[in-house]
Amino acid sequence: MANKMGQISIVGGGVVGLTLLTRLARLLPSHTITLLDGSPKSAPLLSNSDTATQPTIRTYALNKASVETLSKCGLSIEESLRKGEYKSMQVWDSKTPSYLKFDVSDVGADTHSSLGVIVEDDYICGNLEKIASNLSNAKIVKGAQVKKVTSDSVSYSTPVDKTSSSSTSSSSTPNSLNSLDSDLIVGADGFNSTVRTSLNFPLTKISYGRTALISTVKADSDETVGTAWQRFFPGGPLALLPLWGGYYSIVWSTTNDHAEALAEASPSDFLSTVNECIGGGPTPIKFSDGSFLPPPLKSAKNLLDDLVGTMVNGISLINMNEKFGNSKRFEAPPMITELSSPRFRLPLNLQHVDTYHSSSVVLVGDAAHSVHPMAGQGLNLGIADVECLVKCIESSVTTGGAVDDEYALERYSNERRKEVLKMMGGIHALHHVFKEENDLVLTGRALGMSLINMSGTAKRSLARAAMGEP
Numbered sequence: 273m274a275n276k277m278g279q280i281s282i283v284g285g286g287v288v289g290l291t292l293l294t295r296l297a298r299l300l301p302s303h304t305i306t307l308l309d310g311s312p313k314s315a316p317l318l319s320n321s322d323t324a325t326q327p328t329i330r331t332y333a334l335n336k337a338s339v340e341t342l343s344k345c346g347l348s349i350e351e352s353l354r355k356g357e358y359k360s361m362q363v364w365d366s367k368t369p370s371y372l373k374f375d376v377s378d379v380g381a382d383t384h385s386s387l388g389v390i391v392e393d394d395y396i397c398g399n400l401e402k403i404a405s406n407l408s409n410a411k412i413v414k415g416a417q418v419k420k421v422t423s424d425s426v427s428y429s430t431p432v433d434k435t436s437s438s439s440t441s442s443s444s445t446p447n448s449l450n451s452l453d454s455d456l457i458v459g460a461d462g463f464n465s466t467v468r469t470s471l472n473f474p475l476t477k478i479s480y481g482r483t484a485l486i487s488t489v490k491a492d493s494d495e496t497v498g499t500a501w502q503r504f505f506p507g508g509p510l511a512l513l514p515l516w517g518g519y520y521s522i523v524w525s526t527t528n529d530h531a532e533a534l535a536e537a538s539p540s541d542f543l544s545t546v547n548e549c550i551g552g553g554p555t556p557i558k559f560s561d562g563s564f565l566p567p568p569l570k571s572a573k574n575l576l577d578d579l580v581g582t583m584v585n586g587i588s589l590i591n592m593n594e595k596f597g598n599s600k601r602f603e604a605p606p607m608i609t610e611l612s613s614p615r616f617r618l619p620l621n622l623q624h625v626d627t628y629h630s631s632s633v634v635l636v637g638d639a640a641h642s643v644h645p646m647a648g649q650g651l652n653l654g655i656a657d658v659e660c661l662v663k664c665i666e667s668s669v670t671t672g673g674a675v676d677d678e679y680a681l682e683r684y685s686n687e688r689r690k691e692v693l694k695m696m697g698g699i700h701a702l703h704h705v706f707k708e709e710n711d712l713v714l715t716g717r718a719l720g721m722s723l724i725n726m727s728g729t730a731k732r733s734l735a736r737a738a739m740g741e742p
């Protein structure tokens with residue numbers, strides 16, 4: 273049995289691991305919290321007033337709840353100029369005339385509020401690492417590749433052992449294999465989690481057969497429009513997310529072959545394709561027989577045809593041009609003129625573990641779940657995991673319990689499992705609804721989106737969900 277020493281180990285130094293490190297270090301001053309990260313280099317430290325340095329490629333749409341958690345860590349995204357803010361969101365279909373637009377006014381928020389912010393991975397990680405370096409009980413070991421985890425110990429290698437003189441229970445061998453005994457071990461080591469596989473957490477995994485292509489682009493104006501645009505194609509959505517200084521992030525989820533073609537196209541061909549695809553407005557439905565009416569209704573009398581035709585194509589088009597019910601005008605995205613970064617491809621999978629803890633080992637973030645990026649929720653879910661885990665540990669220790677109290681960790685697992693599955697179900701359904709091209713789905717999709725666009729209540733719910741509010 274390992275000798276426990278008030279030690280908590282976090283494996284993985286992405287945003288989720290670093291957020292947990294700073295939250296736990298403040299909550300548990302008598303514990304040492306050690307974060308082991310395989311990446312040898314720290315993230316660059318980007319100042320919150322630096323808008324001159326071009327945005328880095330990896331960015332996230334963060335909701336209000338995530339921004340609040342980061343603020344509890346000491347990182348004020350609200351005060352930073354190095355972010356994009358979106359006050360409205362516009363989603364539309366490449367195969368029907370329907371679109372959906374909502375903004376902060378739909379939740380009764382003032383015009384200074386936003387639905388969410390777009391922030392760089394480097395900005396968050398660099399600043400959280402700096403905050404952690406000022407916390408005496410927080411320790412980050414870079415270049416620490418975790419090899420194996422048991423219920424109370426972590427084995428990891430370092431290229432050069434930097435931990436042998438530390439005050440933790442680390443011991444090193446000549447080949448730099450270290451072991452760290454821990455009261456609690458948290459796997460924040462992402463999609464291919466070693467912690468998860470070491471402990472044999474049961475996992476459900478589905479490949480979407482899709483790849484996300486990401487890049488940074490610049491528009492023809494230095495002023496960034498505060499709208500998040502997303503147009504759905506059968507292969508997946510193309511999102512244009514506002515940064516600052518005329519820069520936008522592109523996240524294009526599509527078939528693997530198409531992503532490869534987009535990545536290999538010349539910069540000018542790539543930009544033309546992006547402009548053509550994101551610039552295309554709502555399009556009338558074309559049913560499988562080439563008509564504008566569903567085949568089963570084609571033989572019906574003219575009155576019914578006209579009625580359905582109006583419902584399917586008409587409502588959406590009226591909606592687009594006039595204020596109808598609670599609808600808002602369709603807004604054309606900006607013209608993109610510059611490819612400002614390399615293009616990266618990331619494979620997309622749905623993953624979920626059956627339980628988020630096993631004895632004193634807990635999973636958070638992508639180690640526990642990963643979802644399609646279409647709703648920009650993966651990291652938001654991971655940050656919400658941190659918030660929930662901290663709450664459960666806090667209620668255990670304030671009532672005299674341990675950091676690895678079985679009841680507290682079980683409560684964490686149950687609460688997050690329920691929330692994540694709810695979000696996962698919604699995202700998975702959306703993926704299928706927009707993937708299908710059959711007449712019935714096209715008709716339902718067009719009507720559904722148009723009706724939601726006219727309904728204040730439905731849009732309020734969507735806007736609240738985008739903000740991460742219950």
Ligand SMILES: Cc1cc2nc3c(=O)[nH]c(=O)nc-3n(C[C@H](O)[C@H](O)[C@H](O)COP(=O)(O)OP(=O)(O)OC[C@H]3O[C@@H](n4cnc5c(N)ncnc54)[C@H](O)[C@@H]3O)c2cc1C
Binds near residue numbers: 331460523648
């Ligand atoms: C294209 C795309 C766009 C996305 N956009 C959004 C968005 O807009 N909003 C949003 O909320 N989410 C978004 N997501 C999801 C988001 O990227 C992930 O949910 C998030 O990055 C997960 O963070 P994490 O810290 O859990 O894992 P990661 O960011 O994967 O970090 C894992 C860390 O663990 C370390 N590690 C791995 N293995 C080991 C090991 N054996 N030993 C030591 N260290 C190890 C790695 O070095 C890394 O630092 C997007 C995802 C994709 C693919």
